[in-house]
Amino acid sequence: MFTYQYPHPAVTVDCVVFGLNDRELNVLLIQRDLEPHRGSWALPGGFIKMEEDLGAAARRELEEETSVRDLYLEQLYTFGAPDRDPRERVITVAYMAIVNLIEHPATAATDARNAAWFRADDLPKLAFDHAGILAMAMDRLRAKVRYDPIVFEFLPEKFTLREVQNIYEEILGMTLDKRNFRKKLLSTETLARLDEVEMDVAHRAAYL
Amino acid sequence: MFTYQYPHPAVTVDCVVFGLNDRELNVLLIQRDLEPHRGSWALPGGFIKMEEDLGAAARRELEEETSVRDLYLEQLYTFGAPDRDPRERVITVAYMAIVNLIEHPATAATDARNAAWFRADDLPKLAFDHAGILAMAMDRLRAKVRYDPIVFEFLPEKFTLREVQNIYEEILGMTLDKRNFRKKLLSTETLARLDEVEMDVAHRAAYL
DNA sequence: TAGGATAGCGTAGATTCTACACTATGTTCA
DNA sequence: TGAACATAGTGTAGAATCTACGCTATCCTA
Numbered sequence: 001m002f003t004y005q006y007p008h009p010a011v012t013v014d015c016v017v018f019g020l021n022d023r024e025l026n027v028l029l030i031q032r033d034l035e036p037h038r039g040s041w042a043l044p045g046g047f048i049k050m051e052e053d054l055g056a057a058a059r060r061e062l063e064e065e066t067s068v069r070d071l072y073l074e075q076l077y078t079f080g081a082p083d084r085d086p087r088e089r090v091i092t093v094a095y096m097a098i099v100n101l102i103e104h105p106a107t108a109a110t111d112a113r114n115a116a117w118f119r120a121d122d123l124p125k126l127a128f129d130h131a132g133i134l135a136m137a138m139d140r141l142r143a144k145v146r147y148d149p150i151v152f153e154f155l156p157e158k159f160t161l162r163e164v165q166n167i168y169e170e171i172l173g174m175t176l177d178k179r180n181f182r183k184k185l186l187s188t189e190t191l192a193r194l195d196e197v198e199m200d201v202a203h204r205a206a207y208l
Numbered sequence: 209m210f211t212y213q214y215p216h217p218a219v220t221v222d223c224v225v226f227g228l229n230d231r232e233l234n235v236l237l238i239q240r241d242l243e244p245h246r247g248s249w250a251l252p253g254g255f256i257k258m259e260e261d262l263g264a265a266a267r268r269e270l271e272e273e274t275s276v277r278d279l280y281l282e283q284l285y286t287f288g289a290p291d292r293d294p295r296e297r298v299i300t301v302a303y304m305a306i307v308n309l310i311e312h313p314a315t316a317a318t319d320a321r322n323a324a325w326f327r328a329d330d331l332p333k334l335a336f337d338h339a340g341i342l343a344m345a346m347d348r349l350r351a352k353v354r355y356d357p358i359v360f361e362f363l364p365e366k367f368t369l370r371e372v373q374n375i376y377e378e379i380l381g382m383t384l385d386k387r388n389f390r391k392k393l394l395s396t397e398t399l400a401r402l403d404e405v406e407m408d409v410a411h412r413a414a415y416l
Numbered sequence: 417t418a419g420g421a422t423a424g425c426g427t428a429g430a431t432t433c434t435a436c437a438c439t440a441t442g443t444t445c446a
Numbered sequence: 447t448g449a450a451c452a453t454a455g456t457g458t459a460g461a462a463t464c465t466a467c468g469c470t471a472t473c474c475t476a
Contacts, residue, residue, distance in 0.1 A: 003209045007258045008216035011288075011299055050215045050297050054288035078286040078301050080219075080262035089258050091219055093286050093299075162454080179456070180434065370423075387425070388465065423472080431464070436457105443452080 009080075009089040013058040014045030014130065016076065016094065016137035017068060018120070019101030020154040023163065025120040025170050026101055027134065030065050030112035036086050037127035039113070043134065044068075045092065046111065058095040066115040067107045071097045072153070076137055084129045096137045100154040120170075145171050149189060158194065161185065217288075217297040221266040222253030222338065224284065224302065224345035225276060227309030227325050228362040231371065233378050234309055235331065235342065238273045239322035244294050245335035247321070251342065252276075253300065254319060266303040274323040275315045279305045280361070284345055292337045304345045308362040328378075353379050357397060366402065369393065 017028040029041045044065040048057040055073055063069040073095040080091040106115040118124065126134065144150060151167055165181050185191070225236040237249045252273040256265040263281055271277040281303040288299040314323040326332065334342065352358060359375055373389050393399070 001211045001213060002215045003211040004216070004218075005209060006218075006255065007210045008212070009219050009256070009258065010212075010214075011217050011219065047214065048217070048288075050217065051290050053290060054286065054299070075285060077283060078262065080256075080301070082259050082261060091262070091299075091301075093288070160454090177435075178454090179436085182455085183457095184433095368423085385466070386423090387467085390424085391426095392464090417476100419474105419476090421472100421474080424470090425468105427467095429465090431462100433462075434460090436459100438456090440455080441453090443450105445450085446448095 007089075009091050010085075010087075011048050012045055012090055012092040013048060013054060013061055014043040014092050014094045014133060015058050015062045015073065016043055016096040016134055017062065017066075017071070017104075018096070018098045018137075018141060018154070019104060019117050020098070020151075020167055021101040023166050023170070025167070026117040027120050027123060028066055028068060028104075028106055029116060029118050029124070029126070030108070031114035031116075032127060033111060033113040040127040041118075041124040042127035043094075043130045044112070044115070045094075054093050055095070058093075064110045065108075065112040067109055068099070068104045071099045071104070073097045076133070076140060079129060079133060081129065092133075094133045094137070096140060098141070098150055098154050100156065102156065142172055152189070215297075217299050218293075218295075219256050220253055220298055220300040221256060221262060221269055222251040222300050222302045222341060223266050223270045223281065224251055224304040224342055225270065225274075225279070225312075226304070226306045226328070226345075226349060226362070227312060228306070228359075228375055229309040229325075231374050231378070233328040233375070234325040235328050236274055236276060236312075236314055237324060237326050237332070237334070238316070238320035239324075240335060241319060241321040248335040249326075249332040250335035251302075251338045252320070252323070262301050263303070266301075272318045273316070273320040275317055276307070276312045279307045279312070281305045284341070284348060287337060287341060289337065300341075302341045302345070304348060306349070306358055306362050308364065310364065350380060360397070 015028075019026040019028060028044060030044045032038050032040050032042050044062050045058070046061040046065070048054065052060070055075070058073050059069070074097065076094040076096045078091065078093045082089060084090060084092075101117055106117055108115040120138070123134075125131075145168065151164065151171075155164065155167075161182055164185065165176060165178065168181070169175055223236070227234040227236060236252060238252045240246055240248050240250050252270050253266070254269040254273070256262065260268070263283070266281050267277065282305065284302040284304045286299060286301045290297060292298060292300075309325060314325055316323040328346070331342075333339075353376065359372065359379075363372065363375075369390055372393065373384060373386065376389070377383055
């Protein structure tokens, strides 16, 4: 037991991890194995340790619950409504990250019954105020994508311009002009055109 | 005394309040009247109450310590390095705001020996990691000013274009072209030209 | 009343954004 | 094997925006 002269809130970290699979925007969720909201899907996260930095706590909880690691976490916002957790006052520091979904498979671990990637446009109901946290993360992601070439972080090494455009369109929720998009991308990024071509229905795509 | 099954950190809020005086960028600070760092200047802030929202706590602490109230606070970042406070683990949620300095005089109150506005380019040494918090707030302010007309929030009702330009230059730390600046400002803002003129050395200024 | 300080104003060139349509190549299926 | 289909790949013209830049009018002070 730990005693204090004044009341202290609990502090948690929660992670919104976006994963991309050449085409779809996904979000990493866990199925809770503890009360409250046992069985519900939620953002991975948990209580911080006293000697641990906030970012380190986020990374630890994420790995413990989903096995996902080695990513760049960025602080999103801190949520502290007095009644957001039924147990006690819990303040949560939310982090967000973007990864290549293929390189980061999700497997359930400690405190989670299950961990999985969900399509961003088809999510289950979330525990606590996690839907609100996720909504803010989506907003931030959309804003970020407009001036940051972060998208490339979660692309495989080889990709077609069509794929990149699909991703931008998925995130921004709008269609983009093909030529203008290529022009802009090629003017700002350093991409190399490869000889290889993809193999499927369409005829070919020069990998860049 | 309050006891918990697991250790809990303390949670505080801190406020970076920028004030503008037609010309200079100022920051609101308090002189601590309690240990640790007693006598040092610091950002206004303090411990949250258990039934209180984070933003409300920031507003309350700010008013208690400086008498400054009625402002728009925006969450900046949460700082939680394990050793940032010598007493115990303290996580602080930092807020920032911008006000018209004239309309918000600072007067010391609870927990503070003193409260005062300081020029942003001539600040005392700050307690804890408050210098780091302030630096981040400055960055955010600079970024914000570029696309947001927030500056007008802390201007008196009447002002000259020269004054606005001074403020932008002070915040951004660069000189701007007078004609281009006026053009842009007039194209985006709805300002009214007044008949009044200022009274001092220069000849006149049409208030907008 | 002469000199100094600042307000106020417009244009030309460069850059960037947007809208828009056709050809080339490979796949599939009859 | 060739006809129909799907997608990759490419350029230009007009609009809007950004930047650089110098002179005159007015008021104050000495």
